[in-house]
Amino acid sequence: MWIGYGEDAHRLEPGRKLMLGGVEIASDRGAVAHSDGDALLHAIADAVLSAVGAGDIGEVFPDTDPRWAGLAGEELLERVLELAGAHPLRCERPRCGRVRQVRAVVTLDRPKLAPHREAMRRRIAELCGLEPADVSVAFKTSEGLAPDHVQARALVVLEEA
Amino acid sequence: MWIGYGEDAHRLEPGRKLMLGGVEIASDRGAVAHSDGDALLHAIADAVLSAVGAGDIGEVFPDTDPRWAGLAGEELLERVLELAGAHPLRCERPRCGRVRQVRAVVTLDRPKLAPHREAMRRRIAELCGLEPADVSVAFKTSEGLAPDHVQARALVVLEEA
Amino acid sequence: MWIGYGEDAHRLEPGRKLMLGGVEIASDRGAVAHSDGDALLHAIADAVLSAVGAGDIGEVFPDTDPRWAGLAGEELLERVLELAGAHPLRCERPRCGRVRQVRAVVTLDRPKLAPHREAMRRRIAELCGLEPADVSVAFKTSEGLAPDHVQARALVVLEEA
Numbered sequence: 001m002w003i004g005y006g007e008d009a010h011r012l013e014p015g016r017k018l019m020l021g022g023v024e025i026a027s028d029r030g031a032v033a034h035s036d037g038d039a040l041l042h043a044i045a046d047a048v049l050s051a052v053g054a055g056d057i058g059e060v061f062p063d064t065d066p067r068w069a070g071l072a073g074e075e076l077l078e079r080v081l082e083l084a085g086a087h088p089l090r091c092e093r094p095r096c097g098r099v100r101q102v103r104a105v106v107t108l109d110r111p112k113l114a115p116h117r118e119a120m121r122r123r124i125a126e127l128c129g130l131e132p133a134d135v136s137v138a139f140k141t142s143e144g145l146a147p148d149h150v151q152a153r154a155l156v157v158l159e160e161a
Numbered sequence: 162m163w164i165g166y167g168e169d170a171h172r173l174e175p176g177r178k179l180m181l182g183g184v185e186i187a188s189d190r191g192a193v194a195h196s197d198g199d200a201l202l203h204a205i206a207d208a209v210l211s212a213v214g215a216g217d218i219g220e221v222f223p224d225t226d227p228r229w230a231g232l233a234g235e236e237l238l239e240r241v242l243e244l245a246g247a248h249p250l251r252c253e254r255p256r257c258g259r260v261r262q263v264r265a266v267v268t269l270d271r272p273k274l275a276p277h278r279e280a281m282r283r284r285i286a287e288l289c290g291l292e293p294a295d296v297s298v299a300f301k302t303s304e305g306l307a308p309d310h311v312q313a314r315a316l317v318v319l320e321e322a
Numbered sequence: 323m324w325i326g327y328g329e330d331a332h333r334l335e336p337g338r339k340l341m342l343g344g345v346e347i348a349s350d351r352g353a354v355a356h357s358d359g360d361a362l363l364h365a366i367a368d369a370v371l372s373a374v375g376a377g378d379i380g381e382v383f384p385d386t387d388p389r390w391a392g393l394a395g396e397e398l399l400e401r402v403l404e405l406a407g408a409h410p411l412r413c414e415r416p417r418c419g420r421v422r423q424v425r426a427v428v429t430l431d432r433p434k435l436a437p438h439r440e441a442m443r444r445r446i447a448e449l450c451g452l453e454p455a456d457v458s459v460a461f462k463t464s465e466g467l468a469p470d471h472v473q474a475r476a477l478v479v480l481e482e483a
């Protein structure tokens with residue numbers, strides 16, 4: 001069993017899309033990012049890389065590379081799962097793993113995210129080859145500490161396939 | 162084995178009580194909250210919910226519900242343990258678990274919390290049905306990042322009972 | 323299997339050394355600290371103490387004790403591993419453990435840390451008696467949330483030796 005831990009944060013600005021867990025959230029502000037700024041999928045992707053000792057998404061998808069401009073969080077996570085030998089459908093590495101548990105916390109002051117929890121869990125579960133019951137996503141407000149940011153932290157458990 | 166992760170933060174204001182780990186801390190400021198604002202027990206409760214994929218305490222105890230006004234962190238954690246099928250004494254769910262490890266970090270600039278560590282560990286252990294040796298609580302100052310807040314992060318390990 | 327979690331943060335100031343993971347980083351600012359301010363090794367040390375229920379480094383190395391002035395992060399982590407019965411070479415406790423996985427995230431706006439990742443992993447692995455492959459270190463920028471700080475969070479997995 002390997003544990004992985006990842007974090008992400010993006011500044012919010014008017015006129016941008018807000019993606020979280022692969023779900024578009026109706027919001028007057030969205031994430032400033034070279035990619036689509038999906039802090040939740042980015043934190044999970046970093047947790048997967050962390051579990052297999054493979055660096056971080058900043059190294060895999062440098063924001064100076066035009067190939068990754070606007071990169072969707074879902075594609076980013078899929079690529080990371082392949083790279084980590086933990087993709088539910090494709091593994092060409094000698095040692096393949098499977099994601100077994102995803103635990104995440106998203107911090108955002110507004111809008112309320114609870115109505116989107118099940119859609120996020122379903123999407124993350126699908127990407128990782130899990131049941132939604134194996135994916136937890138909690139929501140917090142920043143209590144004044146980060147009113148202009150979205151933040152995410154994630155923990156994953158991987159097992160040998 | 163299921164892992165869970167939770168976070169909490171509360172703003173501090175003069176004239177309020179400061180509760181942490183079920184222990185009242187003598188302080189000129191306390192947590193602004195609808196409940197008793199016990200950031201440590203709230204983070205642990207969210208970690209327990211996270212371990213079993215059951216949402217978060219914001220959903221279970223909405224701060225718009227007058228029933229939860231002033232809710233003690235100890236009662237909140239007990240209710241969460243029951244809900245998660247991880248209460249040390251009562252389990253009416255088909256699949257019951259037990260908390261085996263609690264690891265937490267509390268960030269607060271003042272007062273010093275170290276003198277209260279053993280009382281917090283004992284109280285958390287009692288609530289979760291553990292030995293104090295299975296509960297770790299570390300203390301940090303914010304180094305200027307959050308002088309007017311108390312923050313907590315917690316990780317729990319659950320096992321099938 | 324015991325899990326441990328630790329955090330650290332230091333304010334940055336011109337004219338100080340910046341140590342991370344036992345590696346000196348060329349930087350116009352370094353960590354304000356009583357010790358050498360190595361936030362990464364401090365977070366890992368706190369995670370090790372957390373895994374065995376042994377308090378935190380603030381208690382073990384109080385910043386009021388002149389013995390610990392300028393204490394190197396490497397010496398601090400070695401002392402903590404001994405204290406926790408998890409030193410790879412020396413264990414005089416009845417119950418000895420071994421660190422099996424180290425997962426860390428360092429948040430710093432500049433300079434870029436990626437060129438130092440392998441050196442940090444090698445040094446941490448050596449101290450803990452691991453292969454570098456068992457040590458993950460990810461890097462993030464603060465996105466404006468903490469431009470004058472270095473922060474680290476770490477998770478460790480210990481097993482009975």
Ligand SMILES: [Mg+2]
Pocket residue numbers: 008009010033037038039042
């Ligand atoms: Mg990101």
Ligand SMILES: [Mg+2]
Pocket residue numbers: 169170171194198199200203
């Ligand atoms: Mg709270």
Ligand SMILES: [Mg+2]
Pocket residue numbers: 330331332355359360361364
């Ligand atoms: Mg430190």
